[in-house]
Amino acid sequence: MPEQFYWGLEAALNGLMTGVLYALVALGFVLIYKASGIFNYAQGVMALFAALTLVGIMQGQVPFAHLINAIFGTDVHHFGWHLPALAGIILTLGVMILFAWIVQKLIFKHLVGQEPIILFMATIGLAYFLEGFGDIMWGSDIKALDVGLPQGINSWLDETTFNAFNYGFFIDNLDVVATVIAAILVAALVVFSQYSKQGRAMRAVADDHQAALSVGINLNFIWVLVWSLAGFVALVAGVMWGTKSGVQFSLSLIALKALPVLMLGGFTSIPGAIVGGLIIGVGEKLFEFLIGPMVGGATENWFAYVLALIFLVFRPQGLFGEKIIERV
Amino acid sequence: MFYREAGDFKTTYRDDNQTFPIKFDRLRYYAVLFVAFAIVPFIINDYWVSAVFLPFLIYAIAAIGLNVLVGYAGQVSLGTGGFMAVGAYACYKFMTGLDIWIGGVEYALPPINIFFSVILAGAVTAVVGVLFGLPSLRIKGFYLAVATLAAQFFLVWLFNKWAWAYNYSASGQISAPERGVFGIPVTGPSTSAWATYLFCLVFVTVLALVARNLTRGSTGRKWMAIRDMDIAAEIIGVNPLKAKLTAFAVSSFYIGIAGALFFSVYLGAVEVGEAFGINKSFLVLFMVIIGGLGSIFGSFAGAAFLVLLPVLLKNVLVGGLGWPTDLAAHLEFMIVGGLIVTFLILEPHGLAQLWRVIKEKLRLWPFPH
Numbered sequence: 001m002p003e004q005f006y007w008g009l010e011a012a013l014n015g016l017m018t019g020v021l022y023a024l025v026a027l028g029f030v031l032i033y034k035a036s037g038i039f040n041y042a043q044g045v046m047a048l049f050a051a052l053t054l055v056g057i058m059q060g061q062v063p064f065a066h067l068i069n070a071i072f073g074t075d076v077h078h079f080g081w082h083l084p085a086l087a088g089i090i091l092t093l094g095v096m097i098l099f100a101w102i103v104q105k106l107i108f109k110h111l112v113g114q115e116p117i118i119l120f121m122a123t124i125g126l127a128y129f130l131e132g133f134g135d136i137m138w139g140s141d142i143k144a145l146d147v148g149l150p151q152g153i154n155s156w157l158d159e160t161t162f163n164a165f166n167y168g169f170f171i172d173n174l175d176v177v178a179t180v181i182a183a184i185l186v187a188a189l190v191v192f193s194q195y196s197k198q199g200r201a202m203r204a205v206a207d208d209h210q211a212a213l214s215v216g217i218n219l220n221f222i223w224v225l226v227w228s229l230a231g232f233v234a235l236v237a238g239v240m241w242g243t244k245s246g247v248q249f250s251l252s253l254i255a256l257k258a259l260p261v262l263m264l265g266g267f268t269s270i271p272g273a274i275v276g277g278l279i280i281g282v283g284e285k286l287f288e289f290l291i292g293p294m295v296g297g298a299t300e301n302w303f304a305y306v307l308a309l310i311f312l313v314f315r316p317q318g319l320f321g322e323k324i325i326e327r328v
Numbered sequence: 329m330f331y332r333e334a335g336d337f338k339t340t341y342r343d344d345n346q347t348f349p350i351k352f353d354r355l356r357y358y359a360v361l362f363v364a365f366a367i368v369p370f371i372i373n374d375y376w377v378s379a380v381f382l383p384f385l386i387y388a389i390a391a392i393g394l395n396v397l398v399g400y401a402g403q404v405s406l407g408t409g410g411f412m413a414v415g416a417y418a419c420y421k422f423m424t425g426l427d428i429w430i431g432g433v434e435y436a437l438p439p440i441n442i443f444f445s446v447i448l449a450g451a452v453t454a455v456v457g458v459l460f461g462l463p464s465l466r467i468k469g470f471y472l473a474v475a476t477l478a479a480q481f482f483l484v485w486l487f488n489k490w491a492w493a494y495n496y497s498a499s500g501q502i503s504a505p506e507r508g509v510f511g512i513p514v515t516g517p518s519t520s521a522w523a524t525y526l527f528c529l530v531f532v533t534v535l536a537l538v539a540r541n542l543t544r545g546s547t548g549r550k551w552m553a554i555r556d557m558d559i560a561a562e563i564i565g566v567n568p569l570k571a572k573l574t575a576f577a578v579s580s581f582y583i584g585i586a587g588a589l590f591f592s593v594y595l596g597a598v599e600v601g602e603a604f605g606i607n608k609s610f611l612v613l614f615m616v617i618i619g620g621l622g623s624i625f626g627s628f629a630g631a632a633f634l635v636l637l638p639v640l641l642k643n644v645l646v647g648g649l650g651w652p653t654d655l656a657a658h659l660e661f662m663i664v665g666g667l668i669v670t671f672l673i674l675e676p677h678g679l680a681q682l683w684r685v686i687k688e689k690l691r692l693w694p695f696p697h
Contacts, residue, residue, distance in 0.1 A: 039470050070651045110673045117404060118676055120470065121617055124610065125668030132661025140654065256606065259474045267470065296489035305478035312467045312475060326559055 006165060011289040012282050017175030019281020020182045021240055025258035026265070026273040027186070028233040033267050034206045035226040038108065038119045042127035044255020046096070046231060049134040051238030051247040053095050055145050056138040058088040063137045085146075089235070096231030097224075104224045131252060140249065145242035150177060178240045185236060186274060189229075198225060260308035266318030275319060280304045330690040347540055364529060369522040377521040382594045384635045385528040386586050391615040391627035392539050393582025398613070399621035400543055401575035402555025403464050407476035409608035410483035411580050413600050414456050415587030417493045419449035420502045423515075423592065424495060442507040442515055442592065446531070449588035450581040456483075457580020464572050468558075480609055487600040503597035515592045524593050531589065535582060540624045542578065551575050552622075583612075614664065618671055620680025629679040637664065 025043060032040045056063065060079040069075055083091075107126065111119055150173040193199035204212040205222045213219055241251050261280050265272025284303040292299045317323055336351045338344040348354040372381060390408060397405050422445035426437040440448065460479040467475050487493050494502045506516030513519050514527040542548055550571040553561035562568050591598045598604075611634065619630020638660055645656040675681055689696075 066652075066655055070649075070655055107669055107673070114672075114676065116469065118672055120473070121613075122669050122672045124613075125665045125672065127665065128610075129662050129665030129669065132658040132663075132665060135658040136655065136662065140658065256477065259477060263471055263474050298485060298489070301485050302478065302481035305475070305481050309463055309467075309475045309478040312471055313463050316466050316468070316471060318471075 008286065008289055010170060011285045013171060014175070015282035015285030016278055017171065017179060017281070018285065019261075019278040020175070020179045020274075021237070021244075021277075022254070022257055022261045022281055023274045023277025024178070024182050024185070024233065024237040024240065025254050026261040026277055027189070027270065028230040028237065029258060029262055030265075030267065030270055030273045031189070031233065032226055032230045035202050036108070036205070036223055037116060038123060039116065039267070040230065041120065041123040041255065042130055043230065043234060044252040044258065045127040045130045045134070046099075046234035047238035047241065047254065048247070048249070048251040049099075049130050049238075050092055050096055050231065050235040051145060051242035051251060052134045052138040052143070054088050054092045054235070054239065055143045055242070055247050057091050058083050058085065061138060066139055067136055089239075092235055093232060096235055097228045100227030100231050101224050103227055104220065108223065109220065127252070127255075131249075142246045142248040143242075145239065145247050150174065172244075174240070174244055181236065181240070182274075185233070186270065189270065198222075202226060257304060260304040263308040263312055263318055266320040266322070268322055269318075269320035272318060272320035280307065283307055330693070331687050332691060347537070347544075361533065364533075365526070369526055372521050372525060374521050377525050378594075379639055380635060381525050382528060384632055385525075385532045386589045386594055387612065387615060387631040387635060388532055388628050389535055389589070390583050390586035390612045391619060391631045392536060392624060393579045393586065394612050395616045395619075395621065395623070395627045396539060396543070396551070396582065397575050397579035398616055399623065399626075400548060400555060401551040401572065401579075402558075403461075403572060403575060404469070404473040405476040405579070406473055406606070406609045406613065407460060407479035407483075408583055408612045409604040409606060410480040411453050411457055411583040412587030412590060412608060413483050413487055413604035414453045414580075415449045415584030416591035416598055416604065417487050417502065417600075418452040418584065419445050419588035419592055420495075420504070421493070422448050423507055424505060427492075429492075439507075441509070443509055443527075445507075446585055446588045446592070450585040453584020453587065454577045454581040457576045457583070458573050461573055461576030461580075464576065465569060477606075480606055484600055484604060501597055501599050502591065504592040507592075515596065517596070519593075528589055528593060531585060535585065536624060536628075539578075539582070543624065547571075547574060555622075614668055617668060618678055620678030623678070623680035625683060626678050626680030629683070633679065634664070 025047060028043045028046070029040055032038055032043075055061075060081040060083070062068070062076050062079060065077050103126065107122060108119070111122055153170055153172065193202055201212070201217045202222055202225065204215070204217055205219060209219065212222075237254070238247075238251065241254060245251075257280075258277075261273060261276040263276075264279055265274070265276030284300045284307075287303050288297070288299050312318070331350055331352050333350055338349070343349075346354075348357050368381075390412065394405065394408055397403050422437075422440045423442055425439040428435045428437075456479075460476065463475055464472055488500065494500055497503075504515040506513050506518065508514055509527065512523050514523050543551070550561070550566045551574075553564065553566050554568060554571045554575075558568055561571070587604070590603070595603060615630035615634050616627060617630070618633055619628070620626025641660050641663065642653075642656055645651045645659065646653055671678060
């Protein structure tokens with residue numbers, strides 16, 4: 001076998017792993033869209049905010065330290081404690097639930113019944129707000145996030161493949177962990193929405209708001225629940241990406257990467273988000289590997305969108321989306 | 329008292345169909361034009377032009393363009409930054425002399441006058457816009473919004489990699505050489521404030537007038553029919569292919585001109601990822617939302633609002649309170665985001681709707697009964 005083939009295979013494998021991370025972000029989108037019809041652009045910023053909060057809590061940063069110092073002329077930065085990762089994650093989850101509740105109370109309660117596009121724009125506004133808010137609260141410098149996940153080359157795979165093919169495959173341990181966690185998360189979400197009472201209520205709301213309301217389901221509660229779940233998914237995605245490349249502004253841009261994933265998979269399908277993520281992940285890595293050198297590289301920036309665009313022309317509802325039926 | 333139509337008798341069809349049918353409105357419009365053309369150029373200085381007037385005028389063109397697409401034709405686009413980049417690079421190629429290589433032989437056009445370069449840049453962008461608008465016939469709503477992101481990212485990448493587009497310059501940047509109209513420089517380092525201002529103002533005035541009349545006429549009514557419900561529009565005889573593609577073409581033409589002016593007159597030198605990134609797309613979209621979807625006046629109001637807000641915040645927070653600039657920048661993000669949400673909750677139709685309400689009030693003021 002030529003070296004080229006192995007390189008390509010390695011690129012595809014790594015793409016598969018990246019795809020899982022894309023799918024994690026896309027999952028948050030699907031959850032909210034299914035239950036409330038809101039296309040939540042702020043999902044990526046929520047991941048950033050969750051990661052920032054986690055780092056801040058773990059390192060004992062004083063929230064709004066920069067602002068307080070600027071107004072009162074003080075010089076406070078840290079409380080001087082270091083929390084273990086688990087405590088930090090639980091506290092951050094609390095913050096995300098509080099955030100979900102505030103968002104529902106202050107914004108989306110007032111926008112019930114508006115056109116989807118207005119709701120979409122509201123989430124863009126929310127994304128801007130949250131971005132500035134996160135930076136003011138925790139500072140905008142790049143932070144390292146370490147919650148004890150394994151990192152670095154997976155030496156077992158490297159050795160095994162080297163013995164078998166005389167070429168060692170490079171896979172990051174973190175990606176393997178991310179894949180496992182994503183699989184568990186998806187399974188848990190499916191179980192939750194299929195078998196629990198709240199999950200059934202969630203699906204009922206997704207099906208028809210008014211019918212759900214008439215059988216006594218508390219819409220407001222379900223929406224807060226869904227936003228909290230999305231906040232949880234954002235936290236997981238934020239931890240993964242934050243560990244991988246540091247907690248910084250560019251984290252919020254994965255949301256943009258998750259959009260073509262969604263389009264491929266269909267906005268309403270959880271399996272679609274996973275499959276779409278994998279296709280995009282593998283596709284962009286392989287394209288960069290095969291075509292990239294011919295056109296000057298960095299094709300990862302746009303490949304996903306163009307792929308999704310071309311795909312949609314032939315199948316406008318995505319791979320697993322519900323068929324779009326239009327009536328006058 | 330103001331904006332009364334009473335006593336304003338129309339005796340010809342021409343009078344009845346004019347752009348501003350109410351006499352007070354018409355006079356106010358002439359007054360604004362008079363101030364803009366005959367008074368402002370004499371009193372502005374470099375700071376005002378580069379901080380307020382040029383960005384306002386240029387973003388107003390972009391916002392009108394996007395408003396045609398989103399507000400009138402109902403096709404949400406997040407590719408504005410990419411289309412502005414097309415306009416900027418096309419303008420650069422035309423003003424430095426377009427070179428075409430066929431079989432290793434160079435055929436070079438002479439440099440074209442900056443005024444016509446800008447217009448040609450708009451035309452090129454219109455073609456690109458139609459190309460990226462083609463999928464809109466199959467893809468709708470959110471899916472289309474995301475699909476236009478393909479244009480955004482692909483075009484920015486293209487102008488980063490395609491050396492021909494930036495004339496093989498080592499830095500990968502494009503910078504506008506000195507060009508002028510009637511011997512007065514409007515691009516390059518040695519321009520005077522009033523010349524650049526007037527140059528942009530001419531474009532804004534003409535384009536806004538054309539847009540206003542396009543949207544009032546049959547083209548605009550077809551766009552609006554498509555926006556309200558495309559299947560129903562098709563049944564009453566609107567050709568969706570033609571309506572959607574003309575919307576994309578007109579919108580991209582405007583955005584291309586805005587991009588060309590943004591590069592050549594306002595910034596002078598441009599690095600594509602920085603000047604025409606995804607944030608630009610969102611900024612123009614915000615202008616359209618805050619100003620009001622489906623309103624030409626709204627585009628101006630939105631552009632003015634989002635150009636003035638950062639200037640104001642910067643002056644108050646950094647200049648007045650002495651805060652660090654990064655803090656002010658983050659606060660600006662929060663305020664812009666918060667304002668957008670507030671606007672959508674309180675007044676989904678934007679500043680233009682507020683203006684309409686005020687006009688209704690003024691009509692009967694001071695005796696409302």
